[in-house]
Amino acid sequence: MLEIKGLRANIGDNEILKGLDLTVKDGEVHAVMGPNGSGKSTLAQVIAGHPAYQVTAGSVTYDGVNLLDMEPEERAQAGIFLAFQYPVEIPGVTNAYFLRSAYNAVRKARGEDEVDPLEFLDVMEEKMKLVDMDPSMLNRSVNAGFSGGEKKRNEIVQLAVLNPKLAILDETDSGLDIDALRIVADGVNKLRGPDKSAIVVTHYQRLLNYIVPDYVHVLAGGRIVRSGGKELAIELEEHGYDWIQTHAPEGAGAARG
Amino acid sequence: MISIVTQPESPVHHYLESLDELLGGKASRVAELRVRAMDRFVSLGFPSMKNEDWHYTSVAPVATRVFNRSPSAAPGAALDVAPMLFGAPTWPRLVFVDGWFAPELSHVADRPGVRVSTLAALLADGDSPDVGRLGEIANHDTAAFTALNTALMQDGAVISIGAGVEVDVPIHLLFISTGPEALSASFPRNLLVLERSAKATVIESYAGVGDETYLTVPVTEISLGDGARLEHIKVQNETAGAFHVGTVQARQERDSELHSFSYAAGAELSRTNIYTLLDGPGSSCTMNGMYMVSGLQHVDHQTRIEHAQPNTTSREVYKGILDGHSHGVFNGKVYVRPEAQKTDGKQSNNNLLLSQHARVDTKPQLEIFADDVKCTHGATIGRLDEVALFYMKSRGLDAEQARTLLIYAFAAEVLEEIPVKAVRDALEAAVFARVRGEQLQVAGD
Numbered sequence: 070m071l072e073i074k075g076l077r078a079n080i081g082d083n084e085i086l087k088g089l090d091l092t093v094k095d096g097e098v099h100a101v102m103g104p105n106g107s108g109k110s111t112l113a114q115v116i117a118g119h120p121a122y123q124v125t126a127g128s129v130t131y132d133g134v135n136l137l138d139m140e141p142e143e144r145a146q147a148g149i150f151l152a153f154q155y156p157v158e159i160p161g162v163t164n165a166y167f168l169r170s171a172y173n174a175v176r177k178a179r180g181e182d183e184v185d186p187l188e189f190l191d192v193m194e195e196k197m198k199l200v201d202m203d204p205s206m207l208n209r210s211v212n213a214g215f216s217g218g219e220k221k222r223n224e225i226v227q228l229a230v231l232n233p234k235l236a237i238l239d240e241t242d243s244g245l246d247i248d249a250l251r252i253v254a255d256g257v258n259k260l261r262g263p264d265k266s267a268i269v270v271t272h273y274q275r276l277l278n279y280i281v282p283d284y285v286h287v288l289a290g291g292r293i294v295r296s297g298g299k300e301l302a303i304e305l306e307e308h309g310y311d312w313i314q315t316h317a318p319e320g321a322g323a324a325r326g
Numbered sequence: 327m328i329s330i331v332t333q334p335e336s337p338v339h340h341y342l343e344s345l346d347e348l349l350g351g352k353a354s355r356v357a358e359l360r361v362r363a364m365d366r367f368v369s370l371g372f373p374s375m376k377n378e379d380w381h382y383t384s385v386a387p388v389a390t391r392v393f394n395r396s397p398s399a400a401p402g403a404a405l406d407v408a409p410m411l412f413g414a415p416t417w418p419r420l421v422f423v424d425g426w427f428a429p430e431l432s433h434v435a436d437r438p439g440v441r442v443s444t445l446a447a448l449l450a451d452g453d454s455p456d457v458g459r460l461g462e463i464a465n466h467d468t469a470a471f472t473a474l475n476t477a478l479m480q481d482g483a484v485i486s487i488g489a490g491v492e493v494d495v496p497i498h499l500l501f502i503s504t505g506p507e508a509l510s511a512s513f514p515r516n517l518l519v520l521e522r523s524a525k526a527t528v529i530e531s532y533a534g535v536g537d538e539t540y541l542t543v544p545v546t547e548i549s550l551g552d553g554a555r556l557e558h559i560k561v562q563n564e565t566a567g568a569f570h571v572g573t574v575q576a577r578q579e580r581d582s583e584l585h586s587f588s589y590a591a592g593a594e595l596s597r598t599n600i601y602t603l604l605d606g607p608g609s610s611c612t613m614n615g616m617y618m619v620s621g622l623q624h625v626d627h628q629t630r631i632e633h634a635q636p637n638t639t640s641r642e643v644y645k646g647i648l649d650g651h652s653h654g655v656f657n658g659k660v661y662v663r664p665e666a667q668k669t670d671g672k673q674s675n676n677n678l679l680l681s682q683h684a685r686v687d688t689k690p691q692l693e694i695f696a697d698d699v700k701c702t703h704g705a706t707i708g709r710l711d712e713v714a715l716f717y718m719k720s721r722g723l724d725a726e727q728a729r730t731l732l733i734y735a736f737a738a739e740v741l742e743e744i745p746v747k748a749v750r751d752a753l754e755a756a757v758f759a760r761v762r763g764e765q766l767q768v769a770g771d
Contacts, residue, residue, distance in 0.1 A: 117720050118716075118719075118720070119716055120712070120716060121712075140719065140724075140725070141716060141719040141720050142719040142720075142722055142723060142724050142725070142728075144720075145719070145720055145721055145722035146722050150720075150721075151720050153717065153720075156717070157711075157713055157714050157717040158714075159714055159717070159718070159731075159732070159735060160735060160739065161734070161735025161736060161738045161739050162731055162732075162734075162735045166731075167718070167721070167731075170723055170727060170731070171718075171721035171722045171723060174721075174722035174723050174724065174727070175722040178722070210735075227721060231721065231722065
């Protein structure tokens with residue numbers, strides 16, 4: 070589904086990703102962990118197409134096509150979804166209008182009919198239950214005045230509505246209490262499937278108790294320095310990120326453990 | 327009778343001559359008022375940019391041309407006014423063409439307690455005591471354009487709503503300029519009087535047809551009695567080559583409410599003054615507005631809210647959207663007089679620049695002489711939020727959709743304050759159309 074090779078990316082003159090390799094196959098959930106500043110969020114943003122980052126080398130292939138040639142909206146329409154670490158507030162645009170516009174844009178790209186506001190309400194009702202979201206939120210402006218937890222849940226509602234093939238969760242767990250974390254994780258788990266993949270970017274192992282990954286990668290200094298199964302996350306939790314730096318095995322940087 | 331001296335070749339002298347023709351040597355209350363006003367206009371002259379109130383707006387294009395007052399009513403029957411109307415066709419409306427009342431385009435049904443007339447009818451009896459009401463509120467001592475209007479005023483709406491009368495449909499005053507000849511000018515003058523506890527909604531809109539350069543200098547005076555409530559919506563949609571310098575000036579008695587909305591999207595150069603005097607305890611006003619310009623347009627708003635009595639409240643939000651090489655100006659003054667304790671005032675002006683070349687000068691001004699007041703003000707100038715654009719695109723919206731939605735959202739916050747749905751819908755549609763139009767231009771580069 071997604072194949073990243075030798076990816077290097079800058080923001081301004083600052084190189085953040087320094088030759089990153091990662092392969093995600095259909096149905097797999099990959100966790101990307103790492104200390105602050107290791108490039109986790111940059112990886113997520115580059116896959117989604119954030120214009121502030123320049124890719125200087127390497128390739129990203131999604132379902133056989135060059136992802137780096139695509140605009141952010143084309144990536145979304147092709148089934149990539151990034152749940153933002155800091156969801157953006159858009160005062161004056163209601164959630165209902167925004168979500169329906171997004172839903173219809175994605176449907177149109179897939180050659181499906183657009184839905185009207187009434188049909189869309191039916192779609193929403195079901196999706197909002199997934200994350201226990203109050204329906205009144207539909208008439209509120211996108212994320213405006215939402216608490217941290219509400220914003221993260223709203224990202225998962227969007228994820229559920231757009232039903233992507235590849236979901237990237239960028240520190241969706243940060244700032245959530247344990248109940249909210251469970252709700253968000255349950256929502257994500259219900260969306261898993263054999264043809265759906267996810268990259269879960271997180272600083273803490275905690276989230277991985279709820280969203281159990283197939284693979285865990287440790288990112289440090291802009292490269293993947295270690296990959297393994299879900300047990301790697303537990304080791305990390307016990308020993309901290311410093312332990313990785315001193316115990317990096319030969320051949321680190323390979324995508325698969 | 328006129329003993330005012332001017333340079334014969336100056337445009338100011340030209341307006342003096344217009345006045346001479348208008349008076350035809352007859353003395354009356356109106357004539358006296360006109361002469362006094364012209365005297366002030368000649369002394370003041372057109373404001374220069376050294377004048378603090380005109381610091382960011384040059385009226386040179388008006389001051390250096392000679393505009394001719396349209397001498398008489400033009401036949402308006404051939405005009406298609408449908409695109410210039412709002413809401414139901416049955417709403418009472420007074421249409422003025424090139425400054426003169428056009429009865430064939432207007433209709434006003436009799437309503438108990440509501441008197442609707444025209445200024446021309448009022449002035450026809452030059453010694454009518456009602457003439458004394460003119461200029462009571464819109465002071466021309468220091469305001470050159472108000473002085474010019476007072477000297478040369480021709481026609482307009484005179485509406486008086488009796489005590490306790492609530493008019494349940496909006497009254498539309500529509501001013502259309504057709505540019506009957508090159509450089510024509512009109513000086514509409516409106517008088518709106520709401521007696522005690524009267525309620526009304528008045529839409530005052532300006533539009534043009536054709537491509538002649540013309541000048542509109544309207545003045546609207548508003549008197550609100552105790553507990554009266556007026557929704558006043560001004561819509562300035564003049565043609566691209568037009569100049570518009572207009573003033574709306576109100577005085578409010580105890581517990582009265584003025585809700586003003588000013589929309590300006592037309593004209594090459596426009597200046598809109600909205601002034602109110604909160605002259606009774608407990609009176610309040612909201613002054614909201616939006617301007618949206620592009621190309622080489624210049625749009626200027628000056629608002630003045632004078633808190634003259636205790637427990638008065640004002641709320642003000644103005645928003646601007648500027649594209650191309652356009653220039654926006656906002657100057658919002660809030661005065662709190664020493665006796666106006668417990669004043670509660672909030673003012674903000676937010677601007678969205680859509681191009682590198684657009685410019686805004688914003689100057690919120692608070693002058694407070696009382697010590698127990700709550701007043702805040704603020705101004706922002708920004709561009710479209712790149713992060714928000716990316717966020718929307720990452721959800722599948724294309725660049726144009728994302729941009730349109732963000733601009734619309736910016737405007738919606740203030741447009742939704744417009745109390746008349748038909749006007750709100752029309753202006754929302756205008757914002758969408760303008761945003762999409764600009765987008766096409768960009769795409770066609």
